[in-house]
Amino acid sequence: MQNKKLKALSKESNPLNITLDSISISTSIIKNPLLSFSYAASGIGKEHLRIFQDIVESIDVNKKVNSLLNSDHVNKSENSAVNHHKCRDVKSTSFYQNEYNKLKETVNKIREESVPETLIQIGIGGSFLGPQMCIEALKPWAIANAIKTPKQCRFISNVDPDHVHTQLEGINLKKTLFIVVSKSGTTQETLANFELVKAITKLSGIESIEKQCIGITCKGSLLETNYNFMHLFYIDDSIGGRFSTSSVVGMTILALCYGTDIADAFLEGAVQYDSVLTVNEVIKNAPLLNACISIWFRNYCNHQALGVIPYNSALQLFPAFLQQLICESLGKQGSIDGEPLSYETSPIIFGEPGTNAQHSFFQMLHQGSTTTPLQFIGFKKPVIDTPVGVKNHTLLNSHKSAQIAGLAMGKNDPNINKKFFGNRPSTLIIASQQSQKVLGALLSFYENTVMYESFLLNINAFDQEGVQLGKVLANNLIDSSKVADPVSKAYWDLLNK
Amino acid sequence: MQNKKLKALSKESNPLNITLDSISISTSIIKNPLLSFSYAASGIGKEHLRIFQDIVESIDVNKKVNSLLNSDHVNKSENSAVNHHKCRDVKSTSFYQNEYNKLKETVNKIREESVPETLIQIGIGGSFLGPQMCIEALKPWAIANAIKTPKQCRFISNVDPDHVHTQLEGINLKKTLFIVVSKSGTTQETLANFELVKAITKLSGIESIEKQCIGITCKGSLLETNYNFMHLFYIDDSIGGRFSTSSVVGMTILALCYGTDIADAFLEGAVQYDSVLTVNEVIKNAPLLNACISIWFRNYCNHQALGVIPYNSALQLFPAFLQQLICESLGKQGSIDGEPLSYETSPIIFGEPGTNAQHSFFQMLHQGSTTTPLQFIGFKKPVIDTPVGVKNHTLLNSHKSAQIAGLAMGKNDPNINKKFFGNRPSTLIIASQQSQKVLGALLSFYENTVMYESFLLNINAFDQEGVQLGKVLANNLIDSSKVADPVSKAYWDLLNK
Numbered sequence: 001m002q003n004k005k006l007k008a009l010s011k012e013s014n015p016l017n018i019t020l021d022s023i024s025i026s027t028s029i030i031k032n033p034l035l036s037f038s039y040a041a042s043g044i045g046k047e048h049l050r051i052f053q054d055i056v057e058s059i060d061v062n063k064k065v066n067s068l069l070n071s072d073h074v075n076k077s078e079n080s081a082v083n084h085h086k087c088r089d090v091k092s093t094s095f096y097q098n099e100y101n102k103l104k105e106t107v108n109k110i111r112e113e114s115v116p117e118t119l120i121q122i123g124i125g126g127s128f129l130g131p132q133m134c135i136e137a138l139k140p141w142a143i144a145n146a147i148k149t150p151k152q153c154r155f156i157s158n159v160d161p162d163h164v165h166t167q168l169e170g171i172n173l174k175k176t177l178f179i180v181v182s183k184s185g186t187t188q189e190t191l192a193n194f195e196l197v198k199a200i201t202k203l204s205g206i207e208s209i210e211k212q213c214i215g216i217t218c219k220g221s222l223l224e225t226n227y228n229f230m231h232l233f234y235i236d237d238s239i240g241g242r243f244s245t246s247s248v249v250g251m252t253i254l255a256l257c258y259g260t261d262i263a264d265a266f267l268e269g270a271v272q273y274d275s276v277l278t279v280n281e282v283i284k285n286a287p288l289l290n291a292c293i294s295i296w297f298r299n300y301c302n303h304q305a306l307g308v309i310p311y312n313s314a315l316q317l318f319p320a321f322l323q324q325l326i327c328e329s330l331g332k333q334g335s336i337d338g339e340p341l342s343y344e345t346s347p348i349i350f351g352e353p354g355t356n357a358q359h360s361f362f363q364m365l366h367q368g369s370t371t372t373p374l375q376f377i378g379f380k381k382p383v384i385d386t387p388v389g390v391k392n393h394t395l396l397n398s399h400k401s402a403q404i405a406g407l408a409m410g411k412n413d414p415n416i417n418k419k420f421f422g423n424r425p426s427t428l429i430i431a432s433q434q435s436q437k438v439l440g441a442l443l444s445f446y447e448n449t450v451m452y453e454s455f456l457l458n459i460n461a462f463d464q465e466g467v468q469l470g471k472v473l474a475n476n477l478i479d480s481s482k483v484a485d486p487v488s489k490a491y492w493d494l495l496n497k
Numbered sequence: 498m499q500n501k502k503l504k505a506l507s508k509e510s511n512p513l514n515i516t517l518d519s520i521s522i523s524t525s526i527i528k529n530p531l532l533s534f535s536y537a538a539s540g541i542g543k544e545h546l547r548i549f550q551d552i553v554e555s556i557d558v559n560k561k562v563n564s565l566l567n568s569d570h571v572n573k574s575e576n577s578a579v580n581h582h583k584c585r586d587v588k589s590t591s592f593y594q595n596e597y598n599k600l601k602e603t604v605n606k607i608r609e610e611s612v613p614e615t616l617i618q619i620g621i622g623g624s625f626l627g628p629q630m631c632i633e634a635l636k637p638w639a640i641a642n643a644i645k646t647p648k649q650c651r652f653i654s655n656v657d658p659d660h661v662h663t664q665l666e667g668i669n670l671k672k673t674l675f676i677v678v679s680k681s682g683t684t685q686e687t688l689a690n691f692e693l694v695k696a697i698t699k700l701s702g703i704e705s706i707e708k709q710c711i712g713i714t715c716k717g718s719l720l721e722t723n724y725n726f727m728h729l730f731y732i733d734d735s736i737g738g739r740f741s742t743s744s745v746v747g748m749t750i751l752a753l754c755y756g757t758d759i760a761d762a763f764l765e766g767a768v769q770y771d772s773v774l775t776v777n778e779v780i781k782n783a784p785l786l787n788a789c790i791s792i793w794f795r796n797y798c799n800h801q802a803l804g805v806i807p808y809n810s811a812l813q814l815f816p817a818f819l820q821q822l823i824c825e826s827l828g829k830q831g832s833i834d835g836e837p838l839s840y841e842t843s844p845i846i847f848g849e850p851g852t853n854a855q856h857s858f859f860q861m862l863h864q865g866s867t868t869t870p871l872q873f874i875g876f877k878k879p880v881i882d883t884p885v886g887v888k889n890h891t892l893l894n895s896h897k898s899a900q901i902a903g904l905a906m907g908k909n910d911p912n913i914n915k916k917f918f919g920n921r922p923s924t925l926i927i928a929s930q931q932s933q934k935v936l937g938a939l940l941s942f943y944e945n946t947v948m949y950e951s952f953l954l955n956i957n958a959f960d961q962e963g964v965q966l967g968k969v970l971a972n973n974l975i976d977s978s979k980v981a982d983p984v985s986k987a988y989w990d991l992l993n994k
Contacts, residue, residue, distance in 0.1 A: 363824060364842075470855060
């Protein structure tokens with residue numbers, strides 16, 4: 001996305017000069033359902049907003065959104081619709097409604113009999129990053145509400161045998177329920193890991209672990225035909241792996257762990273936030289503005305990365321989830337029509353919870369040679385809201401406020417090493433309290449940001465051709481009927497001899 | 498560090514053109530104790546190596562290393578020596594030897610009586626990132642060797658009360674041993690969290706949790722004077738937080754969790770790798786070459802970030818550990834003598850284990866608009882080396898080899914979205930098998946890389962002035978005797994009303 005006006009503006013406002021006062025802070029905010037989005041410290045002014053709005057209209061973003069919501073095949077390269085919004089609005093489609101109802105019925109029956117002692121989901125990429133993030137995120141909520149949960153809820157993802165052995169350690173395998181997730185039913189890591197789990201459980205005297213397994217896959221896939229699972233829940237091709245958290249891929253383990261009410265509330269939060277999808281004004285639609293700001297940072301300010309800092313330890317895994325969502329969706333070099341691009345696409349995503357991050361890489365953010373924009377996420381109240389914890393939450397929020405201010409405003413000092421240049425931009429997402437509904441809204445916020453960004457950049461956010469080459473080269477190494485390329489082979493020798 | 502020859506070379510080799518064949522791959526490797534370092538796919542050629550060597554000699558890096566090892570006050574701004582190498586070579590200094598012996602004696606007594614059911618370390622920054630990384634890293638090893646370990650080994654870091662409550666959940670508090678770590682004895686988060694732990698355990702009927710606590714701090718600190726801990730182990734000011742993993746800060750919980758032999762072996766590995774410290778030839782000293790390459794990437798190729806990808810799930814927390822080590826040490830804007838810098842300092846560090854990362858952000862690395870260099874870490878054999886896991890480890894290593902090759906070599910295709918431009922540089926660290934000794938060597942590799950890089954950049958890697966402003970602003974918000982700045986206050990209002 002190259003825009004002459006933005007280019008002129010970037011030259012004019014270089015170096016960035018963030019001016020902040022209490023009025024701008026209280027007014028530069030978008031209040032959407034469940035979440036508010038503050039852009040006061042982003043360096044975005046009225047002129048930016050005007051140009052953003054022009055671009056949104058000239059590209060006719062709204063038409064693209066409607067086309068997606070209309071199940072047109074907007075994933076052109078794979079000739080597929082993109083239905084994750086429908087999938088969570090379960091009433092909208094009988095297929096999704098049936099699968100979700102089947103899931104709820106099954107889970108309720110299992111939990112009524114007894115909550116499984118251990119849950120293990122086997123899957124990689126979107127089959128674990130979003131689901132694991134949600135399980136971690138709601139732990140405090142489960143404690144606050146005395147929800148009966150499994151003792152352990154684990155994930156087997158990496159095709160590293162040490163990882164598989166470690167995840168199976170210290171648990172009663174007979175009292176473990178497995179969920180095996182592969183949309184295509186052919187995911188190499190997931191199948192190899194399931195076979196390893198089968199071998200290990202067999203050595204422990206379990207004849208057929210398949211009887212302790214739920215499968216999640218597309219109808220008729222090899223996962224369905226090759227195994228005899230206890231239950232099967234279906235998804236379809238129009239739900240991309242990284243957009244599958246609010247499908248049965250994420251909701252099965254969420255419901256098994258915390259109950260079906262929580263899955264309902266999570267989906268409700270996402271659907272509620274999706275209500276801004278067709279709002280066409282950048283100052284009323286936070287994910288749309290966030291997409292514009294992200295492109296501004298990446299293309300006009302030369303910021304290669306974006307840090308995401310939740311002031312909430314339960315969101316520890318949120319940055320890792322966003323790495324896939326954002327980098328896999330936007331890390332493209334060609335337009336959706338197959339043309340080379342002359343502009344930048346995905347930022348690198350990284351992040352850790354505050355205040356931990358302050359004691360890690362914040363030195364670099366304040367005084368490093370390169371400006372890196374941040375996105376803060378904050379909550380007004382803790383989830384476990386007891387009198388003894390009040391002081392700690394006060395500290396947490398004071399630090400969050402202070403960091404935004406310090407990064408933006410800086411502080412002069414004659415000693416260069418004690419000087420803070422300031423003008424380091426950030427945005428802030430605020431919710432009253434972390435909960436399953438708010439988590440659903442956060443998911444929607446970021447999924448929709450990515451969608452808008454792909455429309456603005458004219459790229460396909462829903463395919464991932466860039467992961468193919470590595471798969472082919474690896475396969476050529478291990479399949480004796482194939483010819484390995486000499487470079488892969490030389491590294492293979494280095495790693496094995 | 499501005500160097501005319503490197504600048505000329507960067508213009509000449511722009512765009513980067515990585516040429517790889519089996520000979521260059523087998524020869525572009527440095528074999529240091531326990532670890533090999535392959536730079537074949539980094540795009541670094543003989544001309545680079547010559548210039549690197551010139552720079553190393555002209556800056557007299559060796560003299561700076563010796564000055565540091567000689568306990569000169571190389572941390573100028575804090576007028577302090579930098580002794581973490583001595584601290585792990587315990588024989589070298591009676592103070593470190595005494596503390597380490599005291600630690601071992603205490604831990605052996607505790608473990609002989611009974612291994613604690615739960616260990617919880619309370620600390621932030623270097624008091625948790627390195628120690629937690631080590632505990633996670635050695636889990637497979639403990640399984641393979643049937644080591645008796647605590648049921649849980651947890652860390653309380655963030656001043657988020659939900660985090661503290663979550664970490665204390667599902668355990669028998671009476672059978673929990675706490676380790677409280679604050680070098681200065683004044684770390685705000687650690688003290689607030691320990692007070693919260695005291696309040697929560699009191700509500701559970703534990704009169705004085707201090708009797709279940711080990712303290713780690715400087716002699717005479719407030720942590721020593723204000724509490725009555727069961728045991729105290731001392732460090733001193735010359736051990737920076739982010740360099741304290743191989744001090745009692747990391748070794749206490751490591752020894753309590755896995756036994757004192759493991760702590761011994763970890764330190765031995767680090768000391769063994771430290772033997773390359775004074776080797777002055779870039780082609781024989783991997784951390785020195787790694788420092789040169791990092792500066793090359795950051796300053797001459799405009800790569801703002803570095804991804805670290807261990808093909809080993811037990812090293813899951815390694816990138817987060819490196820974020821503090823690298824970004825806090827090198828994220829500076831002034832020279833060690835207080836002069837403004839005209840060049841770039843720290844890269845942004847991010848990473849996840851492979852193959853997980855392949856299903857996350859590798860799309861961006863292969864096809865995104867910006868080149869981001871990677872550092873791979875690989876092992877020839879798994880730790881839990883059983884026949885059933887062989888296939889999975891073969892897959893793991895085939896993917897690692899294929900990714901390095903694919904990123905470097907690319908693949909042509911008339912369809913831009915199926916094309917791989919290649920020339921995406923990486924380096925590779927290889928060890929035979931992950932173990933406590935190899936982990937110690939890895940720590941040494943990165944700590945020494947950071948040290949060399951700071952010498953080459955002429956900055957102080959051992960202070961962190963950039964974290965002060967946020968602390969002051971936060972304190973002004975919560976201390977009623979202080980005046981809060983209006984920007985922090987306005988954000989505070991946004992987050993609390």
